[in-house]
Each structure stands twice: as structure tokens, then as C-alpha cells.
Amino acid sequence: MDDNELNTSANPSFDSVLGARLSRRSLLRGGVGTAATAVLGSWSVAACGGGNDDDTPAPAPLATLGFAAVAKSTADVLTVPAGYSASVLFALGDPLDAATAAFRNDGSDTDFERRVGDHHDGMFFFGLSANGTRDDNAGERGLLALNHEALTDNFLHAAGSSARPRPAAESDKEIPAHGIAVVEIAKSSGAFAYRAGSAFNRRITPLTAIELAGPARGNALMKTRYSPAGTGCRGTINNCGSGRTPWGTYLSGEENWSGYFFRGAADDAARADKSVASLNRYGRAQGAASRHGWETSGAEDRFARWDISKTGASADGSDDYRNEMNTFGWVVELDPYDNSATVKKRSALGRFAHESADFGRLVAGQPLAVYMGDDSRGEYIYKFVSAANWDAADAKAANRIAAGDKYLDAGKLYVAKFDADGSGQWIELTIANAAIAGYAGYAFADQADVLVNARLAADAVGATKMDRPEWCAVHPGTGEIYYTLTNNSNRRLQPSGSGQQALDAANPRAYLDPEATTGTASNLNGHIIRIKESGGAGAATAFRWDVYLFGSQANGDPALVNLSGLTADQDFSSPDGLWFSRNTGLCWIQTDDGAYTDATNCMMLAGVPGSVGDGAKTTLSYPLSGGGSVTVDTYVGRKPSADALRRFLVGPKDCEITGVTETPDGKALFVNIQHPGETIAAADVADPGKYLSHWPGNTGYGAGGATARPRSATVVITKNDGGRIGS
Ligand code: FEO
Ligand code: CA
Ligand code: CA
Secondary structure, rough: HHHHOOOOOOOOOHHHHHHHHEEOOOOOOOOOHHOOOOOOOOOOHHHOOOOOOOOOOOOOOOOOOOOOOOOOOOOOEOOOOEEEEEEEEEOOOEEOOOOOOOOOOOOOOOOOEEEEOOOOEEEEEEHHHHHHHOOOOOOEEEEEEEEOOOOOOHHEEEEOOOOOOOOOOHHHHHHOOOOOOEEEEEEEEEEEOOOOOOOOOEEOOOEEEEEEEOOOOHHHEEEEEOOOOOOOOOOOOOEEEEEEOOOOOOOEEEHHHHHHEOOOOOOHEEEEHOOHHHHOOOOOOOOOOOOHHHHOOOOOOHHHOEEOOOOOOOOOOOOOOOOHHHHHOEEEOOOOOOOOOOOEEEHHHHHOOEEEEOOOOOOOOEEEEEEEEEOEOOOEEEEEEEEEOOOHHHHHHOHHHHHEEEEEEOOOEEEEEEEOEEEEEEEEOOOHHHHHHHOOOOOOOOOHHHHHHHHHHHHOOOOOOOEEEEEEEEEOOOOOOEEEEEEEOOEEOOOOOOOEEEOOEEEEEOOOOOOOOOOEEEOOOOOEEEEEEHHHHHOEEEEEEEEEEEEEOOOOOOOOOOOOOOOOOEEEEEEEEEEEEOOOOOEEOOOOOOOOOOOOOHHHHHHHOOOOOOEEEEEEEEOOOOOOOOEEEEEOOOOOOOEEEEEEEEEEOOOEEEEEOOOOOOOOOEEEEEEOOOOOOHHHOOOHHHHOOOOOOOOOOOOOOHOOOOEEEEEEEEEEEOOOOOO
């Protein structure tokens, strides 16, 4: 989804200095093709699943691709390979209880706290036995937990969104259309369908009571009028990537939450304290308009809380919402199997624009590692290492939230620094670090302050500014960690302003679109970096890295842009969702793109990755228009063969593909289609001829038919012969 430009800290350009250097060296064109041949071996499924103790990484993937590549397309349809079928399970507005009316999809619907929300995003499947208990092997019945990141707000209202001050009735639809949903699905007559009346169905919204857990619970920074003790908060918002814990709960990452808040044009002076530096670093300058203007809908608390100006007389913020934004930006944990279980925000994992959270290899008696990214231009890659050592018995814990308390409330938070020689370091973010304790940009009070302001702490230690870290996922065979870096319009050959980043070894590209004749070079198409922990241990503080794939058009310059040698069956731009099948070992890559959309809608690809070091060091040398060049060394993974990367799916118009999960047998794959046709002006809502998409109404799903308002939706994909997906 939309990116922000927040990291204007001056510090860590030393990465760039190390990695990229101005020179007059000539272009090197020979380095890419020297990739080592990967050693292929068998990869045991038993060696990868949650809860096992295997610590001997197998080097090679199990699967090869067994489908014909789908061609790029700009049609308003969802395309899957020959021999596969896709159908909509549920979409925006579908009722989640028997008392709620069917969705009319004409802007008149209300009660979104009892309906499927908007902008489906990260998602995981949780199996249910026939009698409705947790069953990790169940393939006929289960729960899908999924995020509802944002809104196509104009389509929620009959005539589009109204101007500010926003009518309360409109805000009361928009607010609960965000959050998280738990939806029961089951096979009926051989095909999956959702159960509208299931007692498991649940919505978590920006109004749901949530507990703060971990070191920031009760901290001075968390006190609000809603929770003067700083122990609770109200709701979750802009939930993007997600995760599944080894003990069977769902993790949801709060991403672009800061934009929903407003603070007055004189708030800096009213505060006159260090909170101003924190607010600015996290994207809330005084006077900037909020995303939807909910704070303008009335004096009621559910609206007033979006104005975070300091208005109260208290010293601690317990009489206003000056600290409200500190209660967002966390990983949220919920138990999909238990509607009564407390939902918690896990503050030990740090506060930033979260995407997914994935666990490293589980080793009994060793700490757990949780990998995470911060999606804004120039932000960082993080990992959390638990204080508690893994006990495999906890995979079946009866009290799953208590297991979360055990592993996710105490530990160490690290940020990544990528070095030019292909190595890297995890730097602990601790108040005991002199660079943090003495940081000139912000006076940290305690460890909770370090976690609440993780971005500032990462600035202080000189972490590497990345090209928008989106999802991460751990390869079940090798244990290596893959991160999508979706793109970065601020990555520059020659930075000229604050907030721009120079090339470095791990973010080595800046270029123009092949069809462009003018413009500023940047990382248009993104890449996927991967990390091999030293000794394979989650608690390691050193790693090796290379780039699994560089996004590119197939006609991109092979020496500077299309470094992975992508063909027309493989080319993609802006990787975002990323997930490994525990069944096939396939790496699923989803896109949220605006750079290649002249040729194709967003897509999903399947890959068979090798491992870190299977390619070669490569020198890139970009000629400058004024003479000279910018040269940077990077590490390019083995180029994918036609059998090792193929496009599997192309979505309808103006959508993003995000969120992917499967049944344990690998025979049903669930994918989210987010915001088809999201580009619509309020004035054009009355004219279906102006809609960019009518999906999925144009497939016969729901009301509206060929002129329907488009809807975000969850689809199920099966192979017509009943086999495993992708292989
Ligand atoms: Fe919500 Fe960074 O994608
Ligand atoms: Ca995303
Ligand atoms: Ca192009």
C-alpha cells in the first residue's frame, strides 16, 4: 500500500559510503553470469513444520513448478494457470452473523463491525476438526484470520465520501470496516464456502478493547484518557502483513497508522517536549491533514481520539489523547479459536510500520527469532529474539495467549546493518547501548521508550536504510530469511536532499523505466533480499546476505536493472506479500505495483529458491549524465531458470495481490485481492462507466453484476485434478 517518506535522519549514510562510491570505472558486464550451480537435494517436509526440533538445514527445495506460466494481463479478471480454478469465498461487506443483511453494495450498507471488512491483506489458515476444535492437520474446515488494512472509501457511501467535517454516519461505517476478521470456512459439496452464521466469526476493529503487553505496558508514554494507567488501548488499524505463531495464534502488523491521526497547527509549541521529535519521526507533523478526517465527526470519544493534540492540563496525558498514537504501530496477537481470549499488542517487538512477522527455525532449548520489517522509504529490518527458550510442548498449549506472553513479552530487539562485503550484523536496540542512551536526536528515558521509538533507536546505531521492507518469510528448508523490498522512489544515484538514500550494496539500483524518456532514477521495481544467520541460529548477531531476485521488466538493462535475467514469464515489479508453503516449499511472491501497470495488473508468482551465496558478486556501474559514474558492488543470487520462477496469477484491474495461505494438505490456496478499482473520485461513483474494475461482481459474485462496485475479496484456488497447488 502507499508508502511514506519519514526517515530523514542524517546518520546512516556510512552504509552508502561503504557500499557505493563515485568512480570512473567502466561498466562491468561479465559478473552476473558466473552463478554457482546449486546443489539440489531432497528436502523433508518433516524437517520444516512448526514445532519440530530439527536444526540441520537441508540445502535444497523440494518442489519444482508444475504449471504453465500465466501471461501478463490488464484485463479486469482474475487469471490462474490452465488446470486450476479460482472462486470468491467472501468479499467486502458479506455478513458474519445470521442477523446481518446481505450486502447490497450500493453504498447504503452499514454495520461493518458485523461484516467482512475492506482491503483484505495478510491472512492465515487455522484448521478445525469436525467437532470444532483446533486441528493443525484439518483440510476440510478451518478459520481464516485476515487483516482489513484500509478503505476504498468512496465506494462505501452512496455518492462517495463527503467533505470535512465528515458526517458521523460516514465515519461510523469507515472506522469498523478496518481491523481484523476471523471467518469460518468449510467444504460443502466438495468446495470451500464461508459460514455466515458461525460462532467463530469475529471482527476486531479500531474500537475493540486491546491490552498492551510487554515492556511498554503501563509506561508513561502509553497513558491516555481511555487508559490512564497505560495498560490498554482501543483497537487496531491499518493491519497489513501478518503471521502465525508456532502455538496457533494470529499476528497482525499495524502499518500506516500514523496517517489516521491529526494534531493541531500549534501542537509543537503546546507540547514543547521530546514527543515532537517522536511524532515527526513517525510521520505526524503538526497541522497535516488526517487520512479520513474522523476527528471532525464530533466530540464523542470515538471521533475525538483521532485528534492527538495536547489539549489537557495533566502532566501525564491521562486527560487527552496526546499519547494515543503510541498505542499503535505494534504487532497484535489474537487467538482465532477463542473469541473470549484477550487480544494483545506485543510491545517487545518494537513500534514501527509493521508488515509480516515470521518465525525462524524452531529449536528446542533455544530462543525464538521473529523477523519483521518497517515499510517506509529508507526504513529498517528488525528481529526479536525471545528471552524464553523454545519448549515444543508449547506448540499445543491450551492457553495460547499465555504462550504468547511467555515468548513475546520479553527478549531483545535487533536492527540489521548490511555491509558491503556481503556480511551483516544485528545490532541490539537497548538503552544500555551508549549510542542510543546518548543519542542527540532523542532523549530515551528507558527501554520501553526505546521500543516505542524503535526507529529513532535504529537511527542512533546506524542501521541500514532499506528500500521499503515489506513482508519477510523464512524458507522452511534452509531456514534463510527472505524480505521483499518493494521499491524506493528515494533511492538515488546522487542524493540531493534529506530523506533520499544513496546506493549501497544491499540496495544497489537506481534507474529509469525502459519506456521513460525523462525522470529521476530510483529503485522502481524492488528486490528480494535474503539472510543466512551465522551458524543458522536465530539468536545470531552476524549473517550473510544476497539478493534472491531483482524485480524488473524483462526488457530491463541486463547489466544494471534485470540482474536476475527475468523473462516474460517471470518479470514482476514491486514484490510485497511473501510466503513459503510448508507443503511444497514454494516461495510465493505477490505484487503491489504502480510501475509496470501499463503492461500488467498485479500478480502472484511461485519460485523455487536456492540459498544465500548461490550466485555471484556483481559490480554495477551507472553512468552519470554529467560524466563519470556511480559504482556499487552487490551480491546477486542465482538467476532463476524457467522451472524455478513462474507467474501463477494475475489479478483484476487496479488491485494489489496480498495475503496467501493454504490448507495443511496444500490442496487449497487462499489469496486476497485487495482494492480492485480503488482509483475512483467521489464525483464518479454515480457513473459505473468510470469504474476501473467491476470485479468480482462481473464474475457473478454478489450484487451488481457487470456494473458492480468493485470489492476486495478472498479467493480459494484449487487444482482441477485435486492435486497440490503449484507442484
Ligand atoms: Fe500495506 Fe506495506 O503494505
Ligand atoms: Ca503489504
Ligand atoms: Ca514500463
